[in-house]
Amino acid sequence: MDFLSNMGLGFDVALSTSALLYCFLGVTLGTFIGVLPGIGPLATIGLLLPITFHLPAIEGIIMLAGIYYGAMYGGSTVAILLNLPGTAASVVVALDGHPMAKQGRAAPALVITTLASFAGACVAIVILSAFAPPLAAFALRFGSAEYFTLMVMGLVAAAILVQGPLLKGLGMVVLGLLIGTVGQDAVSGLPRFTFGTLELYDGISFVVVVIGLFGLAEVMHNLSLGDKRESFVSRVPWRALIPSRKDIKDSTLPTLRGTGLGAALGVLPGAGPAIASFAAYAVEKRIARDPSRFGKGAIEGVAAPEGANNAAAQTSFIPTLTLGVPGDATMALMLGAMMIHGLVPGPQIVQNNPEFFWGLIASFWIGNLLLLILNLPLVGLWIRLLAIPYRWMFPAILVFIAIGVYSLHQEAFDIFLVVGFGLAGYLFIKLRCEAAPLLLGLILGPLMEDNLRRALLLSRGDPLVFLERPISLTFILLTLGLLALVLLPGIRRRIAAVT
Amino acid sequence: MRLRHALAGSALALSAALLAAPLGLAVAPAQAQGYPEREIRLIVPFGAGGSTDIVGRIVAQPLSERLGRPIVVENRGGAGGTVGTQAASQAEADGYTLTVATTSTHVVGPTVHDTVEYDPVADFAHISLVGETPYVLVVNLDLPVESVQDVIDLALERPGELNFGSAGQGSTTHLAGEMFLAATGTEMLHIPYGSNADATTAVMSGEVDLLFGSMPAVLSQIRSGTIKALAVGTVTRSPQLPDVPTMQEAGVADYRASLWLGLAAPAGTPQEIIDRLHEEVVAVVSDPAVAEQLANNGAEPTINSPAEFRELIEQELVTYGRIVESLDN
Numbered sequence: 056m057d058f059l060s061n062m063g064l065g066f067d068v069a070l071s072t073s074a075l076l077y078c079f080l081g082v083t084l085g086t087f088i089g090v091l092p093g094i095g096p097l098a099t100i101g102l103l104l105p106i107t108f109h110l111p112a113i114e115g116i117i118m119l120a121g122i123y124y125g126a127m128y129g130g131s132t133v134a135i136l137l138n139l140p141g142t143a144a145s146v147v148v149a150l151d152g153h154p155m156a157k158q159g160r161a162a163p164a165l166v167i168t169t170l171a172s173f174a175g176a177c178v179a180i181v182i183l184s185a186f187a188p189p190l191a192a193f194a195l196r197f198g199s200a201e202y203f204t205l206m207v208m209g210l211v212a213a214a215i216l217v218q219g220p221l222l223k224g225l226g227m228v229v230l231g232l233l234i235g236t237v238g239q240d241a242v243s244g245l246p247r248f249t250f251g252t253l254e255l256y257d258g259i260s261f262v263v264v265v266i267g268l269f270g271l272a273e274v275m276h277n278l279s280l281g282d283k284r285e286s287f288v289s290r291v292p293w294r295a296l297i298p299s300r301k302d303i304k305d306s307t308l309p310t311l312r313g314t315g316l317g318a319a320l321g322v323l324p325g326a327g328p329a330i331a332s333f334a335a336y337a338v339e340k341r342i343a344r345d346p347s348r349f350g351k352g353a354i355e356g357v358a359a360p361e362g363a364n365n366a367a368a369q370t371s372f373i374p375t376l377t378l379g380v381p382g383d384a385t386m387a388l389m390l391g392a393m394m395i396h397g398l399v400p401g402p403q404i405v406q407n408n409p410e411f412f413w414g415l416i417a418s419f420w421i422g423n424l425l426l427l428i429l430n431l432p433l434v435g436l437w438i439r440l441l442a443i444p445y446r447w448m449f450p451a452i453l454v455f456i457a458i459g460v461y462s463l464h465q466e467a468f469d470i471f472l473v474v475g476f477g478l479a480g481y482l483f484i485k486l487r488c489e490a491a492p493l494l495l496g497l498i499l500g501p502l503m504e505d506n507l508r509r510a511l512l513l514s515r516g517d518p519l520v521f522l523e524r525p526i527s528l529t530f531i532l533l534t535l536g537l538l539a540l541v542l543l544p545g546i547r548r549r550i551a552a553v554t
Numbered sequence: 555m556r557l558r559h560a561l562a563g564s565a566l567a568l569s570a571a572l573l574a575a576p577l578g579l580a581v582a583p584a585q586a587q588g589y590p591e592r593e594i595r596l597i598v599p600f601g602a603g604g605s606t607d608i609v610g611r612i613v614a615q616p617l618s619e620r621l622g623r624p625i626v627v628e629n630r631g632g633a634g635g636t637v638g639t640q641a642a643s644q645a646e647a648d649g650y651t652l653t654v655a656t657t658s659t660h661v662v663g664p665t666v667h668d669t670v671e672y673d674p675v676a677d678f679a680h681i682s683l684v685g686e687t688p689y690v691l692v693v694n695l696d697l698p699v700e701s702v703q704d705v706i707d708l709a710l711e712r713p714g715e716l717n718f719g720s721a722g723q724g725s726t727t728h729l730a731g732e733m734f735l736a737a738t739g740t741e742m743l744h745i746p747y748g749s750n751a752d753a754t755t756a757v758m759s760g761e762v763d764l765l766f767g768s769m770p771a772v773l774s775q776i777r778s779g780t781i782k783a784l785a786v787g788t789v790t791r792s793p794q795l796p797d798v799p800t801m802q803e804a805g806v807a808d809y810r811a812s813l814w815l816g817l818a819a820p821a822g823t824p825q826e827i828i829d830r831l832h833e834e835v836v837a838v839v840s841d842p843a844v845a846e847q848l849a850n851n852g853a854e855p856t857i858n859s860p861a862e863f864r865e866l867i868e869q870e871l872v873t874y875g876r877i878v879e880s881l882d883n
Contacts, residue, residue: 097601097602098602100602101602101607101611101627101629104608104611105611105612105614105615108612108615108847195755195758195759196759197759198756198759198761199761239633239722239723240723241722241723241746241747241748242723242746243723244666244722244723244724244746246669251669252669253632253633253636253637253640253667253669253670254632254637256632256633256634256636256637256667256669257631257632257633378755378758378775378780379754379774379775379778379780381751384601384602387604387751388602388607390774391605391607391608391770391851394770394773394774394850394851394852395608395612395847395850395851396850397850399773399774399777399778400774400778404778464601464629464630464631464632464637465628465629465630466630466632466637505747505748509745509746509747512743512745513717513745513761513762515743
């Protein structure tokens, strides 16, 4: 059994005292960083990078990786409790997680999140360790045409995500697409909608939009409620922490489905985890017997995206480690850290540095287990946050938002943008427009446009390229199927009836 | 113990970065004696994790040890590095703000972007180069070429049919490619990607045929044999790839494309401070441990004098200016 002996080697490395210590440090730091809105793993890893120069390679990378997936855990916590998501993935978790918290079911929501995260990560690690090289080869077959059709499918799936009137939802998607056009056009190099400023040259940062539309708008909305929103709970009995048997039963299958989706999409360099969370949520809503519960505290809507998000976080190491291609900026930083230590990411890393590769994978298991042990007792602590009167809570939230957003690019301009998006978000709440589809449009729009234009450049303008490539054709057929589902009159009536 | 110390240090750096920057650094009279008296801010005009950021951090750590004060790295990415560089040009010229100056920020950015409001020569006190990373001509494994001459022949045989990738329109990788086309009289289609990583993936998968990639982005793929390196754009061969000829050896005269990185301060920084910093940076880059970290990241450790640094920028402004002009026409 090759696999077992490899994992044996990995655990030998990862269970050494110092590796354990750094793993623990990493995941703990990651959890707390994740809880602070806006301060992401990127800034933290950037700050800690120089320290790892003095560490042995494996311990340094184990710690940095721990921060990365630890932050995923922490991000969900604050999204559920305070509706303060900092990443696309936690936006989705908050859709039902926060309503659960409002109903006094924050504890089960957090416990389920933790368990779903753990389950998602564990399954994904098995996939990572068993199939990394073939999966990486598969990811390479995704060219511009495939990415474009995948994104189109994602946008159509967004129609399912829409709550309430279809037109409003589509309007929000389009608004997201429009916001995504701000900044330098990748193909012509010309600036669009930047009003001559350098600040808008790279477009509007996703985090800025999320924090404004969700975090700041939520604060304003809560304040406008006045005394009604002084605190959710006064006292949390420890018994309430335990999710009911029904909760567990309701979230098992969604977690597994989400994990599968997340593991698959995480392999694609780029928007893997974000799209995975949205897709997992859309699937659950689609197949639920009563989709109207979604957005009002359905536990499936928490479990599935959380499983997807964490599975994707683990499998996104596949392109990074085996192709040397970073999926996002955080992964790029990890890649840099590896190269400084003279490790060469690529297909040969498994043969050339087996103790590093398997040691890192074994550390994922240990790290996720540590996160489980760390986070379950912390749930009790986090819940107590809710007992803090809002008049003390909201100034702290605003300060953290400002610090977090400023730390992104050290630009005061970003804080003004957050205020603008906060006002817009408040307006959306008043108009009962869901902000989640807007985010999907914002994520997918620029990717879609760039890939469409690149695919057409490569085909010298021939649009048939999308039909000629098998993976791309598959996505087109799936998209047409989805469209039929959404648009067929009978089904549409059903949607109208339940919303 | 050492770890705790290190973590405490970074926590301090974090809070310093978060607190000091927005308040604006207190205005101190520029005094060279006793410099530095407090922490120094190093603007990295690119996001955390990019090769510029990593080079900046590799140098910042030992430099702060030699100066005896912390160096706070501030990532101010945006618009090809011009946002952060503009901020650096307007900072107090007291020696407490430094910036990483690169081919992107001091040559290509001011040439390509109309909105840039700094003069890369007059608005800065240049300290020293730190490293130079060659652009490497890499090709997909299935492309039937073994040398630069093969590429030229193929491109002449099938004009406009080959695709070359880049990290974006007007990026240094794009201009390095255009420079090659101009030098060899060939035609290829430029396909812009969003980043070096995406462009590298495209060469691996064969979506584009070739790429003039920056060394840090393509080194690991070259080493693992998933793409083929044909030439480096520097004047001398890279110790990282000793078997790969230079462009000039491969028959393309007048081709020089590399991304250099150095340190600079706002113009008007007292000369004694610039001299001191120059001395320390030279010492840092000459340290074998630092040199190895730079080399592992694909950057050849390089130093020069402030005057040479300035001349380099002036020369390249002319070279790149010509390429950009020919693109606009």
